[in-house]
Amino acid sequence: MRTSAAAGKDGPVARTPARTPHATTGPGGADGPPTARTSLPGDARAPSAARRFVRTVLAGWNAHAVVTDDATLLVSELVTNAVVHAGTSVDLECRLDPAPGGSLVVEVTDHHPARELRARPRQGCGDRDGPAHGGQGLRLVAELAETWGTAYRRTDKTVWFHLPTSPAAHSTGTLSEQALLRDLRVAEILAPGAGEPAARRTGERGSSHRALSFLAEASELLAGQFDEDMVASLATQLAVPRLADWCAVWLDADGAPGPIRPVPRLARVWHARESRIEPLRLALQRTPPVLPAAGHAVPWPHGPSGRCGQDGTHRPDAPDGTALACRLVAGGRGIGTLLLGRSAPATMADDVACLVEDFARRVALALASARQYTRQATISRILQRGLLPRGVAEIPGVEKAVVYEPRGGASAGGDFYDVFGAGHGRWCFALGDVCGSGPEAAVTTGFVRPWLRLLAKEGYGVADVLNRLNRLLCEEAAEAAESGTSPRFLSLLHGELVPHAQGIRCTLASAGHPLPLLLRPDGTVRPAAAPQTLLGVVEDVGYGSETFDLTPGDTLLCVTDGVTERKSGNRLFDDGDGLATALAGCTGLTAEDVAGRIRRAVHGFSRTPLDDDLALLVLRAT
Template sequence: MDTTRVSSTAFDGTPHAPAHARRFVRQVLGEWQLTHLAEDAVLLTSELVTNAVVHAGTGIELTCRLDVDADPAKLEIEVDDHHPTRKILEAEPAPDSTRTSGRGLALAGMLADAWGVTYTRTAKRVWVRMELADGYDAHEATPAPPRTAPVETLHVGVVVADRDGLVQSWNPEAEELLGWRADQAIGRPLEKLVDWRGHGPYALSLADTLDLGRWRGEARMRHSDGSLLPVYVSHLRTKGQRCSIWMVVAREHGYLLTPPLRREAGRRIMDLLDQDMPFAELLDTIAQIVQMSSGGDAAYVLLAADGGNRFGVAAGAGATAGLVGVLAPGVFGAERRTPTMIEDLLAVDVELAQQLNARSLACAPLLVNGEPAGYIVVTAAQPGRFDDELTVSLQHIAGQVAGPVQRERLAEQDRAHRGRLSFLAEAGELLAGVHDDELIAALTAQLVVPKIATWAAVYLTDLAGMTRLSHVWHSEERHNSDLRKSLPAIPRTALDEVSWPVGPETVLSFPLATQGRSYGALVIGRAEPTLPLEVADLLADLCRLVALNLHTALLYARQATTSRVLQRSLLPMRVAPMPGLESAVVYEPAGEGTDVGGDFYDLFTVADHWCFALGDVCGCGPEAAAVTGLARHAVRLLAKEHYTVADIFDRLNHALLEEGEEGRFLSLLCGELTPLPQGGALCTIASAGHPPPLLLRPDGRVEAMAAPQLLLGIEAGARFYVETFELAPEEVLLCVTDGVTERRNGDRLLDDGDGLAALLSGCRGLSAHAVAERVRHAVDTFAEEPSQDDVALMVIKASAALHREGAPSPGLRSAGSGATRATREGDGFSATEPPHEVRP
């Protein structure tokens, strides 16, 4: 029996080739039980390959050959390149020579028993020979005979396809196995004869597989009777003509073509570790190699999470389920340090079997310093698919990759941590200050698409526990409408129990919960079948951040509603109609989202006359609003009890002092309007520290009509007096707060140089509503910056027409209330134009 052992591989002529070669030789010598030669052999290999890269730069073929029948037994290492024009220099340059070419082969003379160079027309081969020491047991390195196969049913079909995938050769064994005659198969595309199934985003297509140098694995080929026959394929691509050669046997004979998993997959995985590729891609490729080499339906790489006590899916290949986060403990535990093979997972862990959609499972731990840092896992849908040999191979691979994967994982965790902090900081800044739950939902969906998911949907749960679909967002906006239709608008079950529509993406749901309450869920669709742990952690952090913002928005909405109801109670619901007079009011509190500030107004009827009030409380916020409510309601109540204006001031002054809050002063302008038979009204007015009212005469003159008195809430013994004047027809009375007179633009105030009086004088002939609008516009445009003070103004204009007693008189028309008219009986005075209330 020929006991010569040969193992070869090929590399591109790149700077990475020496590293690949060193790993390959170390692996081969370990399998041949020649580890005592490994150091010298690896050093020689490195020098030979480096020399070929430097001097040839072409593709390189490396061959290790062990001849145990020779006397003595010998190991040869050969390096072939495809650039024979440059000869290797001998290893004896002059001592003072500065030449560098050929120097490395001096090692061959020192470490090898023999070395040489062989030239052909197309290639150059440099080889070294190492004789094995005495006492070497050749039987230990002799391969064991293969397992006996049921030869009565064995057919080894040989199929050759060209670079385009067209069948060029079909041997009789392939005809016996698959039923197709050679004339039927030759010329057909190989893809028509193969039912090729790839799973996951990293699965290879048939065209990609044909382009590989070597590949082995399970597939299904079409029999001539139309059935699909499970087969095992050993694929080899020739270098010259680029043909693909397939050796095909029935699946039950696959072991005849299958090399030990640890030799084939282990070498490919170790080559990967020398390449500079993203960590996630590295794990996915490892999973793909293990899945294809083991013949399992799916393969996973699990990594430790939560301090190393539990393990989550970091990568998957094959028929993987939509897995996310951490798997249930049990089979994968921190105490398990040996390979495991489970023939029927359903009998051991029902939940895990459902999660993995598998019955057979084999796994091996990634041991780092004696502790499991993860697992390599292979699964199959049918029970009893794996044997103990597979677990040994998996453990061999796990031992090779554990250290490098852990180092890469730690580096990736550091990068992911920085990226997660940056992403969450961006999300927090974007969501900060947003108190609208609909806007929060829209921002959340757009944060994860397309960075993390292909599409996203946000469900919101209100205080009553009703859940509804709030917002959807797809990476291709034209699919937004279809996406919304495919998702339940109002789920009939809990969000963690909803059966999401099956589509090309894997659908995952994350709860939006904080402080023990659910505010909805974030649902995403991803093209990838699994979700890496780092992405799962990022989404969990994002969902907590969104839930906190939804909680804040809910509290803000509740507080805003309460505040709005209370604030509305501080303003009159409507302004009383005044026959014979028309009125207009402008009220603009400072501050966003504020309905009431420190300024207030009121206009109401008492018996046969009307009362009006305009005030300004010192300060702002809820405290000022409380004084506003006290003042407005006190004025109205005292006036209804027929107190005079002076008495109202006196009582309100005492009430403010009794409140006991220092600095809560109040400026107040209050007056009574009594209709006169000839038209107009008699005005009785008093001003407590308030800007004086201005009277616009028909000829354009403007006069201040009330002298300022002491502010209310300062002195208990203060006495107040009233002044009386007649508001004649066509005359306009303008009452404002200091938000108008003290409107600032740099160092200038609006009322500097009697600016407000000049403004009013230009309003001759205008209606009360038009006067109010002109003053409001002047205040708004006086400076570019918005006003920092409340603005309130009231305009009252006497009508020129007289109506007989009992005649219908126009009523009030307020902004937005329409042109309705009301009749007030018993007064005989009516307005020629209904009064107006101007609101912001």
């Protein structure tokens, strides 16, 4: 049962959200009010995605500009708090309440019910959240929303709020005046010393609003960066000169903790004066920060003067002024250290230290995301190298060229190729495509290619190799069915080349694969094999092969369906024998030139990126 605490501007109210968000959308009407829902990742991308989602939804609902701005601001802060303090994915729901007067209802749900959305107070900063609410976002909600509340359940926690949508609620003044009033209310909430006399607070409002805009901009720029050095570079350039005169970022080694901890790497140094960047780098390399695993900003180096080393001794080469160091922590794990310095004053104000901590949390989340992406990309590259041959064999009297482009660049794919010596004057080649994509297809590729090599080197002919591979894959499919996993089928083009006095004897077979094309020196093109069934589908099928001679000038083109089924609108590249037409124009070209021309034709067929792995093998008799 849901336990809900609700509040309004004049005291408690009994209004609670009607439902929990789901990742769907609905137009409303007879089935209910207009509703939009989405789920967001629990990382630095979430606030930016939440802002775009709210603006898109409210634009479609023709919401008032002030409502849109307020909702976007509140959602951005609540989602940021949920990601930073709850550390889970976030569900977001927007709907129009059909009650008299009308209002926009927004719910932000995280999946960590035991933790409140509170910003941890630090000594000397004061409690920015006030006595009644938790988290900077909740203070904004309490001020800007008509009503709001929180709901705790066993598996999640929701913060919800209502914003009036009726024209009468926003009829005072022009849109620019309304926006100014809203900004002043927000600045009033965020201004340091909010309990002090209004005259003293007036000069601080603008800086507080700029701080909020700065954090929103930082989240926007850091989100989606896949390189940790780029994150470090952006962080220093965001901080200088808005937060400090200079900034540096150290990155911890990304590895399992051990008895010997690697020295942090000084990834980026930035100074408002370009001529001082290199001297500052040298000074900081001699005195790296040593901090506990905490997220609070602390003075650095220790002591009242920025020209003291960490041992308290005078350092004439140390940076002038004062500095704050803050550990970059994400998911409870230290990632690095952020250091910001000013030439003056001798100490930094508490509100600056609090802002540095908020900024550091965003930098840490962006670094954690970048490292996760890098780890996954590295695994994919290593796996891909293991799936492909380290080299292709040299065949007497045959030029060869290979083009292999997995979809997505470095990711492991289901296409593979091989050219190898099989002994006794025989060379074999293969081009295959596992049905499906991703790691599952790569696993099948990983055991098919060694099987194929082993069978060919044991002396089995082309047709016998396909028959035995088919039986092995059918056995794998039966085991997959028993375990509840999906079977993997394989299309394969396999051939054998034997040089002799009159040319190259070629024996090949195609099992569910795009047919190889043979280009003669006179420009004629014909299929070089007959179509047969995919491997791993029918156990008792018998495969056959075809034999012909490659004479000097003959070119054999073998491709995967990433070539033939390349799309441009409703057309495919091989519609109307498009591949044969492209190959006919390659008469007299070398194997490398044929491969390059076909590749360019495939890429140029559509403006969109490749949506499948692309592999082609060209063999030309010389």
